[in-house]
Amino acid sequence: ACTSPSDTADTSSDSSSGSSDIASKEPDVNGDGKVVVGVLSPGDLNDNGYYESFVAKAEAFTKSKGWTLIKVGSINPADALNQARNLCRQKVDLVALGAAELKDAIPASAEDVCKGTAWYVPSSAEIKQTPQISISRDFINESLLAAGYANGLLMKDKGYTKAGYITGPELDFSVQAAKAFKAGIKEVVPNATLATTYTGDFNDSAKAKEAATAQINQGAKVVYPYLGGATDAVAALATPQNGLLMSTPGTDRCGEPGNKFAVSVIFDPGEYFNAALSDFADGKLKMGVSRDWHLGKDSVPTVKLCNGTADQNAKLKQFIEDIGSGKVVPDTEVSKLGG
């Protein structure tokens, strides 16, 4: 999916010409004497996962700087523009969108109300660069391919061939993620099969659990709960006795008590935002540019085996490096193996 690393590399260079002069005044862009960061998130800010990590990192950072943080969660995409305007009316210096779903808020950055605010927009889809926003891009295929690969390594050692993937609604990005995950597993275990269940709801724990139970009953030993609020309910099915292997959707949870997860798939949006915030603090966050995050090149995203053997760890590391170096091209792999 997404743009390949080669063609995004120059986005930042050529669009910087159109960038505004906001950077010079950062972080108090509007000059009212205090720094206020506003975060808009389409998801539940307490989902214990993807969306929560975004604000958690921002919270820690703003606290350390003595700034104010305004966080607004569970925003309906249809209401994004209005919410962004409202934030601007609160005199924030930086408007940060938690995910690309809220892209319809971006036109506000060009409006008078939002004059003199910096904008941070994460994107795994393609969002048009404008002079008023700074884009941060990551590539879901890379992460999920590596996640599949890591799970594949574990499956191969234990002789498993069946895996399951559970997510909410059947959206393009979850479909893509499933394909990449499958491709990753097949890199290691070519005859593996992946059952993909769409429960229709990221947060319906009971249904997610039933879906997982059905997969497990059919012999799946690897389950990827690619979910929101329902993740933990599914993860709770893994016990030391049944040897189920679970992966995390986005954050590092290897260290948690109980050892529920076997693989941490880390594409923590908070990490990317953190980087942008420190740029912002230093007055270096430029509008009109985009920054890309690649597996194997940057510290995030990455994939971690929680209890991997040295051999498994080494193989995973090599695979990630190969992606980073372009030796393995995720998009090609996915279309080859993920179908």
Added chain:
Amino acid sequence: MQVTLITIVAVAIAVGLSMILVSATGGSPIDAAKALYTGSVADVAAWSETLKAAAPLLLVALGACISNRAGVFNIGQEGQLLLGAAAGAYVALHLALPGPIVVLLSLLAGAAAGGIWSGASAVMNYTRGVNIVVSTLLMSFIAIQVVSFSVSVPWLLQAPRASADSIASPESAQLPEAVRLMGFGQYPNLEIGGGLVIALILTIVLAVLLGRSRWGFRLNMLGLNPMAARHAGVRASYLGGSALFLSGAFAGLAGAVILSGSVFRLQPALSNNFGWDGLLVALIARSRPIAAIPVALLFGALRSGSSFLASTGVPNYLVDVVQSLLVLAFVVPPVLARVRSRGRAEATTPPSEPVPAATTEPEKVTA
């Protein structure tokens, strides 16, 4: 007069409760109250948002007035609205005609789609006796899936991908400027959307029709005594069915108005509780179109105020709580007053916990 007084007290209680909740989370109640005010009516920008929210609420409410009066209770507006938006989007995105014509057709398509969706419930009811409340509700769950489906397949409404292997979002492309519903003014000046104008005109038309026309009279009759209505020549399946159709059509129109007036693209979450809230507006207005105007405005103000409140960092959910409490505060007093005045005039309502005769008053011997 008395109602106003109770309302003030009730609102004060609701506000008080909300404030306690706000301060429990470390927020400042005063700031929260200010935010509610600032976001809803403090300036023209705020009014713009209030009016923008009020228009679809009013439209949904108008439809609900029609069906409620006919005694067919439609609670599936949420789905009808969404389908209306979908149909509107399809027309707006696929029709190559001059802008205003496309806008008009897209609004009509929205109304038609919403109407067909609720009309299906009418058909199920009058041919097979399926309960309308339940079928409209179930149909609305189905509508959500239909729309989700339509925005996830490229041949229907999904926005085209930028490149072959990029990820497509579950939404339609944006409507081009030319096919958006025009209004007066532009944010941050006072913005009066075309949707609001349509809604107000329809309110007046409907108020006249319901109050003064043969159709309105027969609708009332059907709702109050279907047997007598039948005797008077009212065909329930036809009049009730068309009332249900119309209520869906109004919801669908509301969807199309949201689409081409403020969101500009179809998203499965576009309905955003407008259907439910619109129904609530009609119920509070006791199915009277003119009364629905202030109620819709109130709800619009609550919406815009709440979304501003959310943008001050008060957790979103708390905002829902505040909104529900305020709705109760506005609903309870008039009903309470009505019940009490009825109690006084007729004195037929017994004390709520009546005690047997022997214990209330010792029996006196008056031989």
Added chain:
Amino acid sequence: MGTEEITTILSSTLRLTAPLAFAACGEYLAERAGTQNISVEGMMLGGAFGSVAVASATGSATTGLLAGAIVGLVVGWLHGNLSHRVQINTFVVGLVLNALVLGLTSFLIAISQFDAHQTAQLSIPGLRDVPILGSFFEQRWPMYTLLLIVPLTWWLVERSRWGLNLRAVADNPQAADVTGLKVNKLRRQALLYCGVLSGLGGAYLATAEVGTFNANMTAGRGFIVIAAVIFGAWRLKGTLIGCLVFGFADALRLALPALGFQLNSQLLVAAPYLMALLAMMLFASKSREPRALGKPFVRGIT
């Protein structure tokens, strides 16, 4: 499909049906009293939250279950008082209460941290090994309370004095009033029962099936329950069959991918609703609808 697959679907059906069945018993009784309360959703959600919160605080899932029932009771009490004492339109009350409970529980879960507690599994040795039907005998223990609650509900409605009064009030409140029944009080009581059982249904979902709470975890199950009652034409048997239909449809769609079938997911999600509509078209009978269902009672000239 082999026995393995059938067992998977069957036991999944049971687990998905149970929360609906609890609430359906309550809603069934409430509708037999002529009340129509879409706040079942709120009762269930509140019950789910209450059970998890209290289970975490006391360390006992059973206490949690009770607490869930109590939260449901409170919502039922509120609904009863607002719509059968103050006489606010029952749908207004339902809509507002649902929003209130959803907001409040989502808010509270956001500011608190709960430990997971789950009620114990009760499996009956010997019976649980029976092929296919064995899944009936390997469930969380609260599910077995349905074996009491269902007959109790039936007895209450069909045999008890209270139930007789409720049925009278549902059919002809004016006449019931003249006979000396306190119409609105009876309806409030019915809503309390509905609240307890719906709360229990939510609590079952949270503490027996899932073990944790997450925002909006009931996800519309309350509406399904109402559909089940109407689907069952206001008879307990039919209502429970309705719950089973919904449970089965969900179980099937969640299991199919694991069994190797790929179908359009939107179609699968919509399937239970479509099935319910279809079934109602085939079997619906309006003749059993309580005649004053959902109509407020105000004393007037009789």
Added chain:
Amino acid sequence: MTDGQTDSARDLEAPALELRGVTKCFGPVVACDAVDLAVRSGEIHGLLGENGAGKSTLMKVLLGLVQRDEGTIMRSGKQVEVPTPQAAVELGLGMVHQHFSLIESLTVWENVSLGEPGRVKRDEIADQIKDVGTRYGLPISPTARVGDLSAGERQRVEIIKCLRRDPEVLILDEPTSVLTMNESQELFEVLRDVVTRENRAVILISHKLAEIMAATDQVTVLRKGSVAFRCATPETSPRELAKQMVGREVSLHSEGAALGLISEDTTPEEVQAAAAEAPVKADPEARTPALALTDVVVKGDDGRVLLDNFGLTVAPGEILALYGVEGNGQATLGDLLSGLLEPTSGTVAINGAAVPMTKIGALHKAGVGVVPEDRHRSGVVLDMSVLDNLVMTDLGRVSGRFLLRRREARKLATRLIEQFNISTPSIDTPLRNLSGGNQQRVVLARELSTDPSVLVAAQPTHGLDVGAIEDMYERLRAAAGRGVAVLLITTELEEVMALASRVAVISSGRVTGVLDIHEATAERLGLLVGGEAA
């Protein structure tokens, strides 16, 4: 103490029930105005009054259903409060209501035990029902569903329900208005039994003077909420009572029939003489019948045949009475002609033209006016105003293509209210707030005002007071005089005799015979009613 008492021995004993100065207002309406009433054990006390005189309200005060504004209630000499119906039961008061208070979806025994405390003991209650039934001669199956019962049977259930609780004071609000003559007769025997054998007190509300004369010991007349007259029954006459009720002299010839005045002390010849006065001079064979039903079959939802090859013709200007015992298809026929039912087969023709029965409203369009038996069910919309109810079946008169012309509607309604003496606080009052009799007048006014060619009047005088009955009869005759074909569906023989020129008898859903009024003797009709062709 109370005037009109002659027996000094009875004066000593406190009345079983006594009301002093009871007043009840509904807003501006004074329903009861300082009413004094004393009822003793062992007597049947008749309560009379025009529609809206306040009889039902007074009884509701007694039953704890309405709270009085002023006055005291004494039970056996002790002052009591009746805040709730339960309290009334505890005080030994039982009532059979004017409008049925039975729950149709429940069985007889369930209805009978409704409102009592304690466990539900089906078999015990069923036995008691059978007991009470045999004791008073009111047989009924305890397990029957009330919805399936005829009006007479329901009345029986009401009375059993009341008697089973062993009330010392029994109140009956117009119990006979839905009963056949024989049924009424049986009822009065039961009541007499109750007072003489068991020394209970009975209050009997009725509009039928003959009943009052025959069945009661004392009588009180209410007029406009206050007591106008009270007397021991033997010391008064129907004429006196009628005068006291209405406040003026009432013509007692033909109206007397419906009031039961004639049947009491007149011979059949006199009845026929009274009937002959009916201004009905139509030759049924001469012209196309205004209403013709041919081979009409109607089946119920459960497949039961409700009307069976039903055939009937009514000529213009004729009053045809359809006589029979309640529950033989009259209600179905009423529904059919009101357009509420579609026949399974057969035709209905108006003025020779068959009406497309599947088309809703077609009958009405063709010129059929209906005064239905149960006005609340299909005759009126209780929550709409008097004005709306007066114009609702024929909106064309008061509207343009789309919009109503409110002013014209008001004019029309005002005229009708005046013409038909409808007593209402205002033209915009919800119909719900009118007394039963006035509601009935609204229906008649509306149906006659559309100039129908056929008027179907089902039990049109149920619940009407003397003045209203007089009025109703005059209007039915006048309608016939104008050439309207009147189909009178009734269970009261006197009404048949007073109004009709021909009488058709219905039994088990078919017409068992049509007689000219002069050939109609009680015996012949009795045979026909029993289902045998005469």
